[in-house]
Amino acid sequence: MKNDKKEKERALSEVKKIKIRTFYSILGICLLIVIVIGGKVYMDNKRFKDEMVNVVNSGQAKKVFEEGLKNLDSKALTTDGIIQSYEVDYNSIEHNPMGGIMNKLIINKNEKLYVRVTLSKNSNNELEESGGGVSEDLRELLDKEIKVDGENR
Structure with missing residues (x-):
């Protein structure tokens, strides 16, 4: 019985670890997507501003x-x-x-x-x-x- 209880605790511990890893992986992917989209928007705006400066010059x-x-x-x-x-x-x-x-x-x-x-x-x-x-x-x-x-x- 003690062994069953320890095995259940180990299994729950492993499931918790997997859930935590999955959560952090999804969070990391979301952050990466936000950074990539933000960088793209910034670069597009900068290119547009540079084009306007060229026209004014x-x-x-x-x-x-x-x-x-x-x-x-x-x-x-x-x-x-x-x-x-x-x-x-x-x-x-x-x-x-x-x-x-x-x-x-x-x-x-x-x-x-x-x-x-x-x-x-x-x-x-x-x-x-x-x-x-x-x-x-x-x-x-x-x-x-x-x-x-x-x-x-």
Whole structure:
């Protein structure tokens, strides 16, 4: 009887060990799947962000940016203009849910002076500005310049 009882305990102990191993194996497999899926999502997002940065850095985008700035300030990117220089804020680059790439141009290296630009492709597969806006501080400077020019005429 004692032997039967010991055998039953050993058998239960073995079953417990098997259950624990199975549990840890399943847990490990689940963790591995989560890590693989997370890595894939991260890499896809990084690749997508890199593609958007490449578009924003392209010559076509530069042309669109400069045309837009000259529409705001006819003397833009000259020493006579309010907008003398610009740089892309790479941290602001985002995908627009309606399509296109949103980003911010810092004007004259002043964080308070900026232009938001949304780039999208037209029917000819060329980049164009499809939206955006101007910071309040830059708008005030541009409006002052328009008033001064209007009074000088």
